[in-house]
Amino acid sequence: MNQFPDIIIYAIPFFIVSMLLELYVTTKTHLKTYESKDAFSSIAMGLGNVLLGYFSKIVVLVCFFYIYENFRIFTIPVVWWSFILIFFADDFSYYWFHRISHTCRLFWASHVVHHSSQHYNLSTALRQTWSGGFYSFVFWLWLPLLGFHPGMILLQMSISLIYQFWIHTETINKMPWWFEAVMNTPSHHRVHHGSNPLYLDRNHAGILIIWDKLFGTFQPELKEEKVVYGLVSNINTFNPVKIAFIEWFNMLKDAFTGKKSLKNRFLYLVKPPGWKHDGTGKLSDDLRQEWLKSVDNKQ
Template sequence: MPDFPNIIVLAIPFFIGAMLVELFVTTREKFKETKGYQPKDAFASIAMGLGNVFLGFLSKAIVLGSFFLVYEHFRLFTIPVAWWGFVLLFFADDISYYWFHRISHECRLFWASHVVHHSSQHYNLSTALRQTWSGGFYSFIFWLWLPLLGFHPAMIMLQMSISLLYQFWIHTEAINKLPKWFEAIFNTPSHHRVHHGSNPIYLDRNHAGILIIWDKLFGTFQPELETEKVQYGLVKNINTYNPVKIAFVEWAHMLKDAFTGKKSLKDRWHYLTKPPGWKHDGTGKLSEDLRKEWLDAMDN
């Protein structure tokens, strides 16, 4: 068992220092038009992050156990803990993250945990800490093919942490655009601002972890438009700073939709598997419907 450090826990002092620097920078004149830091919102995000770390000790035991089960009994190859193994893993992990992230926007069962990260109407480094309390217990299924291929579970966990650590710094308005070559290849603050937008044109776009190339390859890329300022949050905001409500309000709404009222078994199942906004009576609007309406309005 390779002895890799828990880099997320080690990075906590860096998170705190970076937020203090960002707070100083964004209080300057040029950022007065942004929402910046709002104390209650920032503390709610930090509370969500701490809860994620504490629950992570339990969820990571389940994840590691599942990875080891696949690795020890079903792996097809044995990829050594070597530099070239980490190079392969970098790309394998990143495409796994892309599909996990995309499905988390397209399937309500996964959205129920992921919505936590989008629930803030502010966008700053504290928003990066607004992490799920439930997703860690089942989202790992998108990475099960990695131990099956032969990547050691410890390698996978380390690379997943590296990806999460990378995504911290892109949650800011203090960085506008980076050099074109970097914007073309990597996920950046500009790309990720789009992802957090509730504007119809920005919904369900830019699901990248580290490399933005996956969005460009699979048709989910949207550049940040100078003519369309990003409005952060949800299509219907939850308007609460209570960490418990933030963590579980969408679970409550989803389960109510699925298991109450007169509906067919098929419709109940669809409330778990269809995208957010779907309704069995046809009155719901999906993000693609809202985007089409927005584009039609722009053309007229």
């Protein structure tokens, strides 16, 4: 494991310098992307994520090593070509983790943290979960089973997280077309953070946008549809503890209070955000269809 450093720690100075540079640029260009309370909340969430990460990584490593030592199908050597393989394998895992985090409320409860800001800047990238690290790793369990060393897996997961830092900005409009075609970019990821019906649950990419294009979840950013950041129903708080756990509270309240069948209580944990057992809830697809109909009617 000593061969695989925790590069997130080494990246922190880069994060700080980048945010200060972005703040300078946005101030000079009068692009109002930063709000002090919001930015400090995001930074607090990031610090909490790093601190709790020391504990969650113990859980992750125990699970990864248990599978790797007892059940691995192959032994994939730590050589140059295996890093190419794990790059694609990790990014594929991330896509499905990210997509399901938007369609299963149990995973949304931790992921919603990252979408809770109504601003979009590099500090938003630091607005990370305090709880997701303890269970979201299940989407990567097939990698040690296949034979990737746990240290390699964690290293590539960190590389993916660092890559995704720079795409949280409005200071970059579009990258060259060939880059936009393959890679996740600020434009693609702005769509992902939009609460506009057209943009909901789109562009789940980590590093490569190709998965969204392959599996039908890609949506380009449109000039005529300016991104509105945040949630369909914003939580309107800067309190880091509330940001971290408010959706857990709401989910468990929906599941375990009131008169409901055991089946419906369970469904509140696995159905998408917005689902209600009495049929009154609206999912992202419902909101998108309503919006599309309203656009058609105006035309």
